Amino acid sequence: MKRLAPVDAVIVGGGWNGLLMASELTRRTGLSVVVLERGEARKTQDYAAGMDELDYGIRLRMMQAIRDETVTLRHQTRERALPIRQYGSFLPGSGVGGAGEHWSGISYRYQPRDFRLLSHLCEKYGARSLPPDHALADWPVTYDELEPYYDRTEKMMGVSGKAGNLRGKRIEGGNIFEGPRSAEYPTPPMKSPYLAALFGEAARKLGYHPYPLPAATTSVDYTNPDGVSRAGCSFCGYCERFGCMIGAKSQPTNTLMPLLRGKKKFELRAGAWVRRIIAKDGQAQGVNYVDSKGEEVFQPATMVFLASWTLNNTRLLLLSQIGEPYDPASGKGVVGRGLTHQVSTAAATAFFDKPLNRFMGAGSAGTAIGDFDGDAFDHAEANFLGGGTLYTVCYGFRPMANFGVVPASVRSRWGREWKKSALEFYDRTGRISFYGEHLAYRQNYMDLDPTYKDHLGDPLLRLTLDWQDNERRMASFMSGKAVEIARAMGAQEITRFPGLGRYDTTRYQSTHLQGGAIMGANETESVVNWYLQHWRVPNLFVLGASAFPQNPSGNPTLTAVALTYRTADAVIDRYLKHPGTLV
Numbered sequence: 001m002k003r004l005a006p007v008d009a010v011i012v013g014g015g016w017n018g019l020l021m022a023s024e025l026t027r028r029t030g031l032s033v034v035v036l037e038r039g040e041a042r043k044t045q046d047y048a049a050g051m052d053e054l055d056y057g058i059r060l061r062m063m064q065a066i067r068d069e070t071v072t073l074r075h076q077t078r079e080r081a082l083p084i085r086q087y088g089s090f091l092p093g094s095g096v097g098g099a100g101e102h103w104s105g106i107s108y109r110y111q112p113r114d115f116r117l118l119s120h121l122c123e124k125y126g127a128r129s130l131p132p133d134h135a136l137a138d139w140p141v142t143y144d145e146l147e148p149y150y151d152r153t154e155k156m157m158g159v160s161g162k163a164g165n166l167r168g169k170r171i172e173g174g175n176i177f178e179g180p181r182s183a184e185y186p187t188p189p190m191k192s193p194y195l196a197a198l199f200g201e202a203a204r205k206l207g208y209h210p211y212p213l214p215a216a217t218t219s220v221d222y223t224n225p226d227g228v229s230r231a232g233c234s235f236c237g238y239c240e241r242f243g244c245m246i247g248a249k250s251q252p253t254n255t256l257m258p259l260l261r262g263k264k265k266f267e268l269r270a271g272a273w274v275r276r277i278i279a280k281d282g283q284a285q286g287v288n289y290v291d292s293k294g295e296e297v298f299q300p301a302t303m304v305f306l307a308s309w310t311l312n313n314t315r316l317l318l319l320s321q322i323g324e325p326y327d328p329a330s331g332k333g334v335v336g337r338g339l340t341h342q343v344s345t346a347a348a349t350a351f352f353d354k355p356l357n358r359f360m361g362a363g364s365a366g367t368a369i370g371d372f373d374g375d376a377f378d379h380a381e382a383n384f385l386g387g388g389t390l391y392t393v394c395y396g397f398r399p400m401a402n403f404g405v406v407p408a409s410v411r412s413r414w415g416r417e418w419k420k421s422a423l424e425f426y427d428r429t430g431r432i433s434f435y436g437e438h439l440a441y442r443q444n445y446m447d448l449d450p451t452y453k454d455h456l457g458d459p460l461l462r463l464t465l466d467w468q469d470n471e472r473r474m475a476s477f478m479s480g481k482a483v484e485i486a487r488a489m490g491a492q493e494i495t496r497f498p499g500l501g502r503y504d505t506t507r508y509q510s511t512h513l514q515g516g517a518i519m520g521a522n523e524t525e526s527v528v529n530w531y532l533q534h535w536r537v538p539n540l541f542v543l544g545a546s547a548f549p550q551n552p553s554g555n556p557t558l559t560a561v562a563l564t565y566r567t568a569d570a571v572i573d574r575y576l577k578h579p580g581t582l583v
Helices: 016-028 044-048 053-058 112-125 143-157 194-205 310-319 415-425 469-488 557-575
Strands: 007-012 033-037 071-074 210-212 266-270 273-280 283-290 296-306 343-351 366-369 388-393 429-436 445-453 459-464 493-496 540-542
Touching: 007 016, 007 283, 016 033, 016 557, 033 296, 071 445, 112 143, 143 557, 194 210, 194 366, 194 388, 194 429, 194 469, 273 296, 273 310, 296 310, 310 445, 310 459, 343 469, 388 469, 429 469, 469 493
Parallel strands: 007 033, 007 296, 033 266, 071 459, 296 540
Antiparallel strands: 210 366, 273 283, 283 296, 343 429, 343 493, 366 388, 388 429, 445 459
16 A cells, blocks of 8 residues: 555545545644545636536436445335435435535525424423433534524625525515624525526515525525635526536635645645555554555544534444444444434425426525424424425426426327326426424434445445335425415426325435434534544544535525534644643
8 A cells, every 4th residue: 555645634535524624734734634525626717618417317317326436225124225326315425525516505504493392392292292312412612603504605605695694683675583683694596487486475465574595506696715716607598417507606626625726735636545544542643545546544533523424424433433433222322323314305396387497596596484493383283293394495496307297187198188288388387385393303314334345345334214104294384385385386286295105215305414414412412523633543524515414404504504613613723732622
């Protein structure tokens, strides 16, 4: 194995969190920093000639190669897990920028109650209301502590939107149920496409409080505090599963890489497949990886930052035997605990008698309501805990992925009648979607599969995951509300979401999986502390949504990046001066 010269910091993963940490360390210190990304290098210019729906939208060019590595899944521990052979429920990104290149850009903050969820639910509903098999936990950081970092993240990304709670003052037109913000969004809301406008008008008539989706896509030309300028959105409809060809959608390659290019003490190595973090006597020594030529390499480092995707973070900790693996039978161990996946459904599909101009849009151009999120509504009529957001987003409905959806009144599913109806309804179909909370349960977790291995011979990650009654009842309740809104929108026919059954890998839900290396107040219940620092290996930091104790309703990216900013401040201002456990 080739041994390289030591560096001050090695970062595993070149997505939002890895490149942000690299940027902060490189610009604010004299440290030498190496980022290892197992996918290919990317830049905005590449996307201008690559807006190919078959290549990107269907064949999933920007995702991890499932032939090299996948995960196995079972619903319960008594079952044998089987490999996922085709991406369905989530789409892990690969290449520089990671999933931050192909994301839609919807950028929610979490609510204040989300950070103390266990305490909040016990206080409001009583401990007996909690599912008996829950594994809920309070976060060791509060909304108020994170709010300055939320603001910093939104300004870096140029998030567009409308404040609904500005320094405690509720503002109609924004999300009045959000936590207090210290500042308005950096850029105004995106233009509202026709379907989103219909949704907003109907919701308002029903007494709800619609607001524009917060979008990490600039609505106007914007220069962020780092001096990085980006164009306003052109609503081309190629956001989700694509990189933005003009740079309007905030991506690591167009927002963070400009700050890193040309830095003498920074190096980005693409094609570097990290296999192990090497630790000895309570200290990380560096990482082993296979380079783009297939050669085994050891990169020594004074600090290690694990910043890959949720599942990859957890798998690397397990493969490296850092921390005690979680055992659901005894409740002992921490690595792999707290697996959650955002509850995401097409709550109602509405069919109209007029065109909707669905070919125009952006990944986060839409309208939402927060009236059923968290505790914004009276749970007396509900038989579940939690809630979420109902919304419609007009991301640009491309023909290959979206053709063929017809109402139930069309009996044929092939042939002349189906083709005629599919053409008629292609631009007359709108979806009301739901993003919901997923509580943590003791029986949902990750470990290493004893049977299946990747292309290098390492065990695959095994997911033990299923929906529980709380989430099933929540999804059913929200579908009823979505149908109510669709009727108010003037829909001719409505197809209601049939409900959550078993966890299904064939239906895309979101790439928002959390847990596995959760944060907490002590090492017996968590992997990392409130600065994302490993309890037992203090020079190892684990960044990203793998640290989330459970899944609030909103998308996780904004919170993950805000936490990385907070960790960067703690490392630079405190850890480097006095290495050791941060308190």
